[in-house]
Amino acid sequence: MTLRAALSNAVREETLTRNVATNIKMPAPRKRKVKPWSVEEARTFLETARTREDPMYPAYVLVLVLGLRLGEALGLRWEDVDLNQAEMTIGWQIQRVAGKLLHRRTKTDASDATLPFPEIVTTALRARRRSRDAAREAAGDHWQETGLVFTTASGRPIEPSNFRRSFANACDKAGVRKVHVHATRKTCASLLVALDVHPRVAMQILRHSQISVTMNVYAEVSSEETRKALKQLGDHLDS
Template identity: 90%
Template sequence: MSKPSEWTVRDAYMTLRAALSNAVREEVLSRNVAANVRMPMPRKRKVKPWSVEEARAFLESARTREDPMYPAYVLVLVLGLRLGEALGLRWEDVDLTNTEMTIGWQLQRVAGKLLHRQTKTDASDATLPFPEIVTVALRARQRAHDEARKAAGDSWQETGLVFTTASGRPIEPSNFRRSFAGACDKAKVRKVHVHATRKTCASLLVALDVHPRVAMQILRHSQISVTMNIYSEVSSEETRKALKRLGDRLES
């Protein structure tokens, strides 16, 4: 039998403590004996973000395989969007002409219900500029979206979302996580959780030669000095060129 993790032990303790507290309120017990027990907080494992080369290999693999979720992968990696923000993005919030988008909605499953609701974070209603690789990916997504709607005919369900199923319905976050994990395997890169991709975003912007002022907006930094600290790390010329070639085939 494997040894339980620190988090499993702590979860069991918190459940027991809550149950005993309830028993005290109901006057079944006179006191909560677990209240005097001090449980150490388990240290969270630090997730090592992808290197620029790992991210490039992942995106290159997804693009080459024509993975339908490639544009979403670009958004979470290059713009640092959270999973819910990417899946909740609406076409009306994307301006391909001026290459910017407004982040104000998210898609989340809460208490068994799939909800499309406004964000409640500092990124709410943030307008993000985006580099060429995002423009190319979103134009490809737009074409795929139009083709899917035409093929679905009367069964199409209009939601206004950028990323949908073949019938226009929202994409389940859990399904996207599985697709992302599968894409990691196919690309033969180290498997990370989707939320860990945000830490790779800054490095990719440097490698893509995105102007520091633009990167400052994307990364949501309040001071340019913070952004410039990141720009002191320079990627190899080979990696830069490879990243810039990513969208070429999708444009043809």
């Protein structure tokens, strides 16, 4: 690209009659594939965040265990969560568009889904609700009721950029490899295996159209030693 620009400049200055590099096709740069976390990395990350009482710990659980997108997690409403039935409806998202923070519907009907969730999610969301109640009491008249599960200390929506910074900081605190929040979705399937979630339930969470696809995921975690290590995630975090 530098050579082509230099030759083009030479043509404009009439030093050369033509740019011989014009018709040379440059190979498209390959996208760098993001290596997802191992289950051990995810377990360390979650355990450290919970031990530190990171206020975003419940949100970390949602993006890792349920594979929620960042906008979906931040846009989740309490009215869409049923802790008794252990399921939630995903239909809203938080996005910053043209300088404005918007709470709006997910883009397509296919994005909307009612997801069952394992006990670790129930435990995390109950803890989040207690934190919300305490924050609302402390804020008093300054509290702004939005109905969102994840809010600031005054009840307002959380900026996605602020969450990303919190996530990156939590990676540092846990001493694990830094990945972008969106890369955590690729770890979700392995975590469901770790938590002994029934394949049919995992199929719903992962939004697979065929159970055979889900079973392929389970088959990849076949050794007893590996399954024992994975199961520690649920044992440690649900206790």
